[in-house]
Amino acid sequence: MVIHALLAVTLAMTSLPAQAKTVDCARVKCLALTFDDGPGATTPTLLKTLDKAGAKATFFLVGKQVELRPKVARQVLAQGHAIGNHTYSHASLTPLPDGQILDELKTTQSAIQQATGLRPKMFRPPYGDTDDRVLELAGEAGLAQVMWTGTTLDWQLRDTKKIKAAVLRLAKRNGVILMHDTVPATVKAMPEILKELKKRGYHLVTVPTLLRGKRLQAGVSYP
Structure with missing residues (x-):
């Protein structure tokens, strides 16, 4: 397992800087596609689609799911995507006491x-349940908070045509779109979504790349 993890990190290190050098979001139209709740059963299919399109994304992973599918988590990183924390049990944080958060x-x-x-x-x-207390505790854990500029509500739509329409409606320069790699319809819609976004001139990048290489500061909320 240690060898696999080291390999993943090595591959990711060779992928991410390359993107940072070739994509300057100050000069070109960038968009960050983000996927929550995985890794799930449909995540490997999504990774193949992103790889084929040469697109990078950001995955916010649930701890329990990582323990179930560590190989998929390694694959996300190895393919040059960014990874974020989405809590261990996908709990709503605002009602919880500090220690539990x-x-x-x-x-x-x-x-x-x-x-x-x-x-x-x-x-x-x-x-999206957060407040000043959650943000402060995240800072204690060494984490910046990343929200979004638009959400597809794909978990509710569960229809490829509607999800595609939602993404295209929400797409804007320097936007951050929320989706879920655990929704089969989203994964199925992704080839057409990527094709249309590229046709519209978007460079599909990770959140760190979208922020133009600025270091994410713990306890600060983006975008």
């Missing part, structure tokens, strides 16, 4: 690091 975040940090060798620098709160 920190446990949700730190346990996931450990699960991701054990699976991939990477300790994430960013997290996304499940359901």
